[in-house]
Amino acid sequence: MNYVASCAFGIEAILKREMHALGLTVTQSTNGKIYFTGDESALFLANLHLRTADRIYIVIGQGRVRTYDELFEFVKQLPLKNYLSSEGKYHILAKSQKSKLYSLRDIQTISKKALIENLKGAYQKNTFQEEGEYYRLSIELLNDQVECLLDTSGEALHKRGYRLKQGEAPIKETLAAALVLLSFYEASRVLYDPFCGSGTIAIEAAMIAKNIAPGLNREFAFLSFPWVDKSRFIVQKKEAFKAINQDIEGKIYASDIDANVLSVAKENALEAGVEDVIDFSFSDFQDFSFDKDYGIIITNPPYGQRLETKEDAEVLYKRIGDTFRHLTTFSFYLLTSYPGVEGLLRKRADRTRVLFNGNIKTRYYQYYGPKPR
Numbered sequence: 389m390n391y392v393a394s395c396a397f398g399i400e401a402i403l404k405r406e407m408h409a410l411g412l413t414v415t416q417s418t419n420g421k422i423y424f425t426g427d428e429s430a431l432f433l434a435n436l437h438l439r440t441a442d443r444i445y446i447v448i449g450q451g452r453v454r455t456y457d458e459l460f461e462f463v464k465q466l467p468l469k470n471y472l473s474s475e476g477k478y479h480i481l482a483k484s485q486k487s488k489l490y491s492l493r494d495i496q497t498i499s500k501k502a503l504i505e506n507l508k509g510a511y512q513k514n515t516f517q518e519e520g521e522y523y524r525l526s527i528e529l530l531n532d533q534v535e536c537l538l539d540t541s542g543e544a545l546h547k548r549g550y551r552l553k554q555g556e557a558p559i560k561e562t563l564a565a566a567l568v569l570l571s572f573y574e575a576s577r578v579l580y581d582p583f584c585g586s587g588t589i590a591i592e593a594a595m596i597a598k599n600i601a602p603g604l605n606r607e608f609a610f611l612s613f614p615w616v617d618k619s620r621f622i623v624q625k626k627e628a629f630k631a632i633n634q635d636i637e638g639k640i641y642a643s644d645i646d647a648n649v650l651s652v653a654k655e656n657a658l659e660a661g662v663e664d665v666i667d668f669s670f671s672d673f674q675d676f677s678f679d680k681d682y683g684i685i686i687t688n689p690p691y692g693q694r695l696e697t698k699e700d701a702e703v704l705y706k707r708i709g710d711t712f713r714h715l716t717t718f719s720f721y722l723l724t725s726y727p728g729v730e731g732l733l734r735k736r737a738d739r740t741r742v743l744f745n746g747n748i749k750t751r752y753y754q755y756y757g758p759k760p761r
């Protein structure tokens with residue numbers, strides 16, 4: 389089967405690395421999409437284990453369309469019967485970029501009509517009640533190339549199931565995982581997040597350290613598809629449980645000056661099964677003692693928009709620079725949308741990446757420290 393894993397712009401390389409590590413066969417990658425092939429177990433693996441993917445889709449068909457008639461014919465000849473039961477409820481989403489067909493509403497309506505025509509022929513029946521299991525299909529056009537994708541994840545994969553409540557400006561779990569995977573962090577090292585908010589970075593790092601699969605605590609759309617072998621999925625899930633590592637060497641420290649958000653972070657960590665490796669504390673980042681050598685700081689300080697004034701932001705980022713400059717054995721990673729941060733920190737990053745936190749364009753400043761001796 390052909391699949392595609394979608395992700396936020398900027399983290400394709402990390403997602404691809406994760407996919408290779410899982411043994412998935414990657415065939416092609418474009419902006420925000422990595423294609424792969426495999427059997428049903430590849431679908432289970434991807435949904436259960438990928439930390440930076442947004443959703444996993446089955447590629448039902450690809451083609452080229454420049455008119456609505458061509459779109460209708462494209463959808464009508466897709467092998468939909470292989471994936472959609474006659475009892476299902478079918479929802480179509482449309483996306484279009486740089487293509488002749490651009491009205492999302494028309495693309496949606498025409499595709500839905502063609503889908504029903506297709507199923508009428510395939511199932512030899514005239515009416516579809518659409519009361520059964522839910523199928524979310526996506527018709528996506530780019531440069532007049534079209535693809536029909538079937539969502540197998542359901543809720544987006546950043547919803548791991550552990551976030552019961554959230555702080556004011558949480559980053560997505562998938563982005564937090566990408567920040568950790570882009571860093572030098574490994575389970576034997578000490579990690580700090582001194583602006584931890586609801587704890588997303590610390591929790592994702594702890595899940596990586598303990599090898600907890602991100603999808604262990606949630607449902608997936610594919611579990612309601614009649615043709616999916618659920619018993620095989622249960623076996624894979626059991627294997628993932630067995631692979632959890634309870635004894636990790638390092639420690640994770642997370643702190644914040646907001647007591648409410650810290651209690652949310654603690655609840656989330658408990659829910660994620662990682663409260664034993666994270667030490668949460670109520671502290672201003674300047675008073676915190678970064679007392680282990682070769683530590684790794686991965687953090688997401690307040691963005692400009694959320695600080696009262698520009699002066700507040702400048703003072704904060706200068707203070708961050710003054711505090712962390714002395715930690716000469718540390719590696720330091722900072723995600724923010726605040727402009728001119730390197731100037732305020734008075735240090736050029738070894739590498740900067742543009743990453744998206746939802747719709748907010750942010751930069752990930754990476755300052756590499758020495759390797760531990």
Ligand SMILES: C[S@@+](CC[C@H](N)C(=O)[O-])C[C@H]1O[C@@H](n2cnc3c(N)ncnc32)[C@H](O)[C@@H]1O
Nearest residue numbers: 558559583585586588644645646672673688690
């Ligand atoms: C952008 S939020 C972090 C969100 C977090 N990454 C998450 O996913 O929930 C920034 C956090 O910095 C905290 N903060 C602001 N000033 C601080 C300071 N001086 N010391 C420690 N934490 C501070 C805020 O309370 C807020 O929770």
